[in-house]
Amino acid sequence: MSKQAASRTVLDLNSDTPCCQPLAQRRVPAETAAVLAPAFKALGDPVRLQLMSMIASAEGGEACVCDLTPAFDLTGPTISHHLRTLREVGLVDAERRGTWVYYRARPAILRQLATLLAVEPTTTS
Amino acid sequence: MSKQAASRTVLDLNSDTPCCQPLAQRRVPAETAAVLAPAFKALGDPVRLQLMSMIASAEGGEACVCDLTPAFDLTGPTISHHLRTLREVGLVDAERRGTWVYYRARPAILRQLATLLAVEPTTTS
DNA sequence: TCTCTGGTTAGACGGGCGTCAAGACAGGGT
């Protein structure tokens, strides 16, 4: 949190306090949907979903762009564009250390999304 | 539980058996991402996210279109279009009973998505 | 059967998204 961050005002999605109840328990209000939908939309691209997974599951919790880019059959700018999309919705955070840029996942917002999708283990049938 | 399960033509998103491990534990393969991304994309629209919530949290587990449509400032065909999107990715199921059409949530795929986004409760910071 | 209501489908339009090539920027090495 040293640099200017994403300057996107991601609300409280990055906090650990749950922003909302599970989707199946209470109807999600319009304002909440307007804030959470972009995060799901960001994960709605196969490349970004893989990028998110590679970053979140990386050793030490961070992944270098130099490791992410060659994993796809896409150009560098395209990967950079997808990474920026993930950053703008608060799913990842970027940090430049020397030559390379490292991306780190933000588990808080992932928890928010997972909580929203949570379903009762035994709901009728 | 090897990666062989992903070699299927279509992942069984409607089964209760988890299709994959959490996104932050293991890198999600391309085929899995290609199947799951559309589901996230479907939830990436505020209207569809609210529709999904209204259906999943409805009494009796199902919601009538006649109750869904007036909740938005959109035309009937637009709501119908969004509902079809949710149906095509397997998030909901539609059934016509008499005059009205009822939509029902599919908790299995919701569980799949929630599992994918699951994060260790106490990992690092 | 005819008609009325509710819901979906078809067609179209404007805006946004994914992708690339080319240029700009940041740091390190010589």
Added chain:
DNA sequence: ACCCTGTCTTGACGCCCGTCTAACCAGAGA
């Protein structure tokens, strides 16, 4: 200081998405 490597930004292009109006289809009721 210069260049070289690595990454991000810009501008552009084509496709897809969200929305609408108009037309079509399925049941219920008379």
